[in-house]
Amino acid sequence: MRAEPQAPGPGRKPPWLKIHPPDPAALRAMERLVHGLGLHTVCESALCPNQGECFARGTATFLILGNTCTRDCAFCGVPSGIPGEPDPREPESVAEAAFRLGLKHVVVTSVTRDDLADGGASHYVATLRAVRARLPEATVEVLTPDFCGEAWALDLVLSERPEVFNHNVETVPRLYPVVRPQADYERSLDVLRRAAATLGRLAPSGPTSLVKTGLMVGLGEREEEVLGVLSQVAEAGAD
Template sequence: MTSCKPTKKEHQRKPDWLKIKLNTNEDYKGLKKLMRENNLHTVCEEARCPNIHECWGSRRTATFMILGAVCTRACRFCAVKTGLPTELDLAEPERVADSVVIMNLKHVVVTAVARDDLKDGGSEVFAETIRAIRRKNPFTSIEVLPSDMGGIEKNIRNIMDAKPDILNHNIETVRRLTPRVRARAKYDRSLELLRRAKEMQPTIPTKSSLMLGLGETHEEILEVMDDLRANNVDIMTIGQYLQPSKKHLPVLKYYSPAEFGELRKIAMSKGFSHCEAGPLVRSSYHADEQVNAAAKQRQAQGEEQLATQNS
């Protein structure tokens, strides 16, 4: 892979491929109004996602962020507010489900702040949100993106028993950089969550995301891919880390679109059912396409197994 070490000037001026087109059309404005009226939070806004105008303005999709807007962790890459949460809104699952109906979403992503102040890590609210969406819009596919919830098996089971269509938990960075990048998180605990989720519900695809530009090596990126596959992760997304503010970790390298393309090919060769890779890719980017790709692969595998049995 080519070297792309940024100078101080490049930190201030991003490469051309990171420039985005703002789309504040009526769909974007309408969705923003809906979120405010229902007192809902989205990771699109809270984490300053670069794709918000595409998703809200063109694709009309959003990633709901439940359990409030204050996170108990202070990860050095994340723009979400940190502190001691004061709210646990038990009516939130119904409001999210109502919004899914109003928006007529075919696929919805539900994530949350880390709630280390709660014994269940917020897993019960996650589960009830899944059930509420199922009741009110049974044809909507559901992807959930929880924190590690302390690595407690019961918390993972609460979510998996509600049967989301995809379980997503982000590894975020390579093993070596995890203590510096992710507050309170552990690399192996994230892998364990993904492995346990698959063991609990083998037919539900699992997914994880890696961000680049924090000082990782090519060999370490490949190690993450191997670790995810060793724990039966089906889908992977790879994107560029962008510094939210001067208080956060600096970008040490901007990867080119060609480099992301190369990494996608490697990921697919290692057995992932789908890999989305690119400078602006985030965990829920084109999530609707990912669930379709995973479903098609499961169907193909089932047909292959059936053919083998009948031969």
């Protein structure tokens, strides 16, 4: 009896899927730089599995406004609790770290600071200005919280015209009560809408900024929900 032909297997996994151990010396040098300046990175605070690879390459996403978040999202590894006062030296320290690393693109994010009147927006402004003063040729990307829906606080950041503005919707609306109980999907869409509209108005007198968002999958969402979110964020103005 002739054997039935076997279906082809899944094939070899792509090399980028494997985590390769970083150069220990490069990793330690990056840690000394970041910790020596009293800085935090989302790579460490959010327990990112790729932090070793990024640190070894001399790249990191700076986490400003401390290391304690006022919210407690289910997917995030950043500690939650009552944060201290923002460090006034932090913007200059971020700029110094970016300068020493020779970064051409600087990414800045933060914990959510619902305890502050402006949600930390003025600290973003100070950080943007410090980085640009130290690295005038670099581009800057900010990944901001929703500032509790306070448009005036968001406008403080937008007025600095970051080359990339990012605000993540994170998940589909149905899963917000479980994944992001202290956030609101429509509020996040409003952030994207306002960012796209405001930065679009500023474009004639300066370079165009990109508006980004992020969406996780694998949390129990359905395909049609993912497609719906992608459509809605595009309509809101995300590039």
